[in-house]
Amino acid sequence: MPSRRLLCAVPRGHAADLAPLFAAYAARRVEVRSWLYGGDVPEEPALGAAAADCDAVLLVGRGERAPGTVLSGPVLATASGRRIPIGWVPVVDRASLARFVSTAVRLHERAHSVPSVALLAQRHPRFLRLTDRIEAILDGGERRRTVFRWTSDALVREDLIRALASGLGSAIYVGHGRPTGWTGYYGLRARHFDGFTGEPLGALIALCCRTASRRRTRLSFAEALPLKGVCGAVFGAVSATLHTDNTRWAVRLSDAYLHGARTLADLVLAALPATARQVAPYRILGDPLCPLRAPARGLRRARAVEVYA
Amino acid sequence: MTEIPGVLQDLLRRTKPDLAAPLPPAGDWADWGLDSLDLAELAARIEQHYRLDIPDEDWRALRDFGALRAYLEARLERDA
Known part of the structure; x- marks a missing residue:
């Protein structure tokens, strides 16, 4: 079966x-x-x-x-x-x-033993506070996740790119976004991942505006990352989003992690709001069945990432 | 409808575990230590629990627990 x-x-x-x-x-x-x-x-x-x-x-x-x-x-x-x-x-x-x-x-072929999430954010009090809250939710409950805080106040862009090559199951970004990339990390663009090597990330959740939009760009940031082998899939928006809606997404996604989501599809379905308004901006770019768990060696590599405390 | 206050208190406790006691109907959210992030999280939990959408403009008008309870009662009755 x-x-x-x-x-x-x-x-x-x-x-x-x-x-x-x-x-x-x-x-x-x-x-x-x-x-x-x-x-x-x-x-x-x-x-x-x-x-x-x-x-x-x-x-x-x-x-x-x-x-x-x-x-x-x-x-x-x-x-x-x-x-x-x-x-x-x-x-x-x-x-x-x-x-x-x-x-x-x-x-799909690597071991799916460790549920792990990297928390990424633009260096701004509003986004860092939301990250604090996501971290607190993920730290509670019986099914705790292994959480890494790689926000823009703790890592520079080059270090983040190396960190994302650890091979974790997923990452969530909160901050400002554009069709070409993120405002956080002093501007993260798809071209910064040219020649990306290392172990790919599972799913990347980008709770921000327009990273899946084609406006004034040939290929959006959210489409480019799976095609560059950075991750299996990106959850990103094709239009502007509201911070209040993204905060609600963040809470629901955190709860969905705690309830044992194993793939991006599980996560999105469990976190899906009742309203079309909050759903409509977002798309999945890449493999919807992308696993959210990673092998133990991915966790070891992630633990070795140096951050500014 | 009778279960709404209990559900709300439960969702509030999940949002803000250090809330000392059940909230009384009156008193601004800020008086109980709830800030904008807490309220956005509470909105998410209410929307998910009742499978409804609370527009931002409605949410901003709900200044205290009593107003939220009355709003939900009206919405759930209307949507039933």
């Missing part, structure tokens, strides 16, 4: 590129339903109908399409009205698609 079912809609010409990921899913008892399509990216109603008995959707499509127009949110309604997470992967070129696939495979 499969533990989960994933619908993967992929252009016919790229089916073979995804084969290693399908094998990695199968090893994790994820049954993949492939939809090899020709022409333009399938619309959401058709995807919802095809994913009637699935737990998540991975949509791969031509790179010209922006996350804000190809999907209406991080979840998709199936024909029965059930909501399931959907991830978008733009095909910019074969090399970056192969990098995404090999990163996702690596994440």
Whole structure:
């Protein structure tokens, strides 16, 4: 019996590129339903109908399409009205698609023993206080997470990039964001991850404005990171967001971690608000079933990261 | 509706574990040591518990526990 079912809609010409990921899913008892399509990216109603008995959707499509127009949110309604997470992967070129696939495979194949979260934030009292609160929530309850505080007052940009290569399960950023990156860490851009080596991060949650927007950029920051092999997936916004809404997301996500979310899909579903207003800005870029747990050696590397206390 | 005060007190305690006693209906949030972050967290917990959306403009008008309780009673009755 499969533990989960994933619908993967992929252009016919790229089916073979995804084969290693399908094998990695199968090893994790994820049954993949492939939809090899020709022409333009399938619309959401058709995807919802095809994913009637699935737990998540991975949509791969031509790179010209922006996350804000190809999907209406991080979840998709199936024909029965059930909501399931959907991830978008733009095909910019074969090399970056192969990098995404090999990163996702690596994440699925590595041991999933340690739930771990890195807390990232812009150096600003409002965001540092929110980080304090996330840390306090994650430190409570019976299922404690291993939490690393890598906020902008404790690490400089270069150190953060090295820290993110420790191989943790996930990270949450709070601060200001732009289509090209984050304001925190004196401006973090996708190009700072060029030549990224090390162990990839699982999922990166960016609770800020516009990191998945294509406005005045060819590829958004949130799309670029999975394609550069930095992480398996990013949860990011295609438009402006409100700090009050992001605070609410942060609380719900922290609770979802405590309730034992094992994948990004689990996390997003558990933290999903009732209101469309808070959901609509966000998208999943990359693998929606990206695991949030990491091997013990990732934790050891993360513990060795030096921070300014 | 009778359970609303109990649920709210429980959500308040999860938000601010060091709150000494159940909040009385009157008295500004700040009088009880609740700041804007605490209130945003409380809003998130209420929204998640009752599966509803509390717009920021509504939330800003809810100055104390009694007002919040009355607002929720009205919303839940309307949405029922």
